[in-house]
Amino acid sequence: MEQIFTAMGAKYNYVAYIILMMVGLYAMIVKSNLVKKIIGMSIFQTSIILFYVSTAYKTGKTIPIVPYDAHAAVQAADFINPLPHVLMLTAIVVSVATLGVALALAMKIYRQYGTLEEDDIHEDLRSEEGKS
Amino acid sequence: MKITGLLTVIICGALLTYYAMDFPDFGDGRSPANTYLSPHFLENTMHDAHVPNSVTTILADYRGYDTMYETTVVLTAGLACFFLLRRKESTSPxxxxxxxxxxxxxxxxxxxxxxxxxxxxxxxxxxSLWAPDSLIIRNTCRLIIAFVQLFALYVVAHGHYSPGGGFQGGVLLGSSIILFSISNDLRRTLKRFREKTAAVLGAIGVLIYSGTGFVCLLMGAHFLNYEALSPLLGLKTGDPMARSHGIFSVEIGVAFAVMSVMIWIYYNLSSAGKHDEGL
Structure with missing residues (x-):
């Protein structure tokens, strides 16, 4: 048991993201309200973004903006990793886009069925099938 | 259903935690993610593109294709919201x-x-869900909006030298208009920034980005290889400043696209596509 905690000592960040991710996953699986599902999706995406950004971190190093001097030798070990930041910059934009489209779909569903509860929507669909 | 979901989540979490213990330590400078490719980007950003902010260089130059389609994704999301929600007939309340x-x-x-x-x-x-008219809110927002927009322009233009760039500046510009819409109302915002303007500006942003790439193609280089722009900018061939200017033009395109699509999505979502009564 003690070994687990010593190993976790330098890896506590992963545990935090996994907890956050599982909160999002739970909301997506269990909640029947569509807006709550969308919130879960958003939390899930946030955990992924945090995970990537944390992989870029180097203890005690500065932001990846190098000195403005074309001839100065740049030691890459002195700066944190810029690549995950770029990937997550675009991932944030995609998450905003998916959030917008998901909310638009939820609105459309509400307009059609008058509810956002998944069970009621399924009931509606079944009774419609029964009629035809 | 609840118990099945909870069980699935706990098992998933336990497995992930178990395997995460094999991951590199937090803040480890020698982890695989920090070694192979990214030192190359950091060490060559000044030499290749004359841009100190290596995030900007990777975003718009080394990974230019990725960002171009990212901008297209944003525009597509705006279009999807428009086609899903917009109702032309004005159903009067x-x-x-x-x-x-x-x-x-x-x-x-x-x-x-x-x-x-x-x-x-x-x-x-x-x-119809009206709040009492507040002089404080209206005038504070009126004062703030101008400074938010000024700061947004700084963030766009200064993305080469400090944290910032097209995405961030575009979001700031969009949020200033959304702030106006929240502090006043949607109808007044639509008079100042029409839906058509938002749609056209979003498309123009993507066009600026891909157009920069096509100009490079016309100049005889690869798509989005900004080095080919140097004769147009009056620079010597191989001058890294050409890449710097190419990145800047691309960032402007990104800012246009992000700004207008944020506003467009807000218009459609806040009024459920009716553009009559917003938040």
Whole structure:
């Protein structure tokens, strides 16, 4: 048991993201309200973004903006990793886009069925099938 | 259902935690993610593109294709919201609310009643979920919006030398318009920044990005290889400043696209596609 905690000592960040991710996953699986599902999706995406950004971190190093001097030798070990930041910059934009489209779909569903509860929507669909 | 979900989540979490223990330590400079490719980007950003901010160089130059399609994704999301929600026929609400400006009285006019003139100075239309008119909110937002936009332009233009760039500046510009819409109302915002403007500006942003790539193609280099722009900018061939300017033009395109699509999505979501009464 003690070994687990010593190993976790330098890896506590992963545990935090996994907890956050599982909160999002739970909301997506269990909640029947569509807006709550969308919130879960958003939390899930946030955990992924945090995970990537944390992989870029180097203890005690500065932001990846190098000195403005074309001839100065740049030691890459002195700066944190810029690549995950770029990937997550675009991932944030995609998450905003998916959030917008998901909310638009939820609105459309509400307009059609008058509810956002998944069970009621399924009931509606079944009774419609029964009629035809 | 609840217990099955909880069990799935706990098992998933336990497995992930178990395997995460094999991951590199937090803040480890020698982890695989920090070694192979990224030192190359950091060490060559000044030499290749004359841009100190290596995030900007990777975003717009080394990974230029990725960002181009990212911008397209943003525009597609705006279009998807538009096609899903927008309703052209104006289904007039059962009652409209007006505020008598000199006295601050609120009027509720049922359908079929006589409405005040469209550009009346005495009566202003308010939303059916109206809040009392607040001088503080209106004037604070009026003051803030200009500075938010100025700062947004700084963030766009200074993305080469400090944290910032097209995405961030575009979001700031978009949020300034959304702030105006929240502090006033949607109809007044639509008069200043039309839906058509948002759609056209979003498309123009993507066009600026891909157009920069096509100009490079016309100059005889690869798509989005900004080095080919140097004759157009009056620079020597192989001058890294050409890449710097190419990145800047691309960032402007990104800022346009992000700004207008944020506003466009807000218009459609806040009014459920009716563009009549927003938040």
């Amino acid at each position: 059962p009652a409209r609310f007006f505020r008598h400006v000199p006295t601050g009285l609120t009027l509720r006019i049922e359908e079929g009643g006589k409405l005040p003139a469209e550009n009346s100075k005495v009566f202003t239309r308010i939303d």
